[in-house]
Amino acid sequence: MTTVSLPMYDLPEAERATDAWWSGLARAMSREGLPEVPDRLTRGRSFAELWRDPDLLFSQTCGYPLTHAYKDDLRLVATPVFAAPGCQGASYCSLVVVRDDDPAQTPTDLKGRVAAFNSSDSQSGYSALRAVMAPYSEDGKVFARTIQSGSHAESLAIVARGDADVCTVDCVTHALLARYRPASVNGLRVLAESPGAPGLPYVTRAGLDDDRLARLRAALFAALDDSGLAEARAALLIAGAEIMPETAYDRILEIERTAADLGYSKLA
Numbered sequence: 001m002t003t004v005s006l007p008m009y010d011l012p013e014a015e016r017a018t019d020a021w022w023s024g025l026a027r028a029m030s031r032e033g034l035p036e037v038p039d040r041l042t043r044g045r046s047f048a049e050l051w052r053d054p055d056l057l058f059s060q061t062c063g064y065p066l067t068h069a070y071k072d073d074l075r076l077v078a079t080p081v082f083a084a085p086g087c088q089g090a091s092y093c094s095l096v097v098v099r100d101d102d103p104a105q106t107p108t109d110l111k112g113r114v115a116a117f118n119s120s121d122s123q124s125g126y127s128a129l130r131a132v133m134a135p136y137s138e139d140g141k142v143f144a145r146t147i148q149s150g151s152h153a154e155s156l157a158i159v160a161r162g163d164a165d166v167c168t169v170d171c172v173t174h175a176l177l178a179r180y181r182p183a184s185v186n187g188l189r190v191l192a193e194s195p196g197a198p199g200l201p202y203v204t205r206a207g208l209d210d211d212r213l214a215r216l217r218a219a220l221f222a223a224l225d226d227s228g229l230a231e232a233r234a235a236l237l238i239a240g241a242e243i244m245p246e247t248a249y250d251r252i253l254e255i256e257r258t259a260a261d262l263g264y265s266k267l268a
Contacts, residue, residue: 002036005059013180017235024229028219056205063252064123077202081240086171090242094128094168094194108136115143116155116164124170128194130259130267137264197251
């Protein structure tokens with residue numbers, strides 16, 4: 001059975017908009033002649049189950065998994081453009097977040113502190129923070145301690161309650177949380193921005209043929225032009241999409257290498 005998912009920005013508070021966006025995409029895919037397009041998104045499965053599903057038709061991933069663990073499992077469809085502070089076209093950045101009352105003025109002031117991160121395979125929550133802090137590392141270390149949170153929202157909560165001093169959250173997630181869950185960013189401020197990188201891409205299974213890939217792309221741009229989906233797109237901050245070459249995501253690898261060249265290969 002064909003699998004479709006949009007797991008990366010699927011906030012419960014915006015689920016209705018996500019479902020409406022998918023319904024529009026599904027209609028456009030059917031009009032393009034793609035067979036067996038599901039009416040409903042798959043939820044509740046792990047990323048590994050979703051992104052290694054041999055029947056995967058459409059999903060969204062982070063650039064780090066695309067260039068690392070799932071590079072042989074996924075094929076790039078397009079990169080969405082989001083209307084969020086910190087985005088430039090199809091590129092985005094992470095926001096370095098601290099508490100409002102934290103005396104830090106620059107990233108170097110965070111040396112020796114405690115950092116929270118969502119997972120070690122996250123460009124926005126792990127690699128981006130490592131990139132920001134790499135110039136200040138000494139003997140491969142910056143922080144006194146790190147805490148793995150499991151999600152951007154939980155990283156923010158950990159910083160807000162004082163169990164950590166800093167985290168990085170991708171700018172789209174931050175904007176969505178500020179809209180739908182404003183209490184989650186209360187008492188926090190943005191200290192800095194990370195280096196930019198291509199945003200979280202729409203993907204399909206690696207084995208999808210070129211004809212069906214072209215149909216997926218045509219369907220995506222048809223849905224982006226559908227005025228009936230304008231409300232759903234606005235609710236999800238979706239402003240468009242770009243078709244980038246897969247080599248554009250080498251930027252993720254470059255960011256990682258730059259930190260490693262500075263002796264900071266692990267967030268510590």
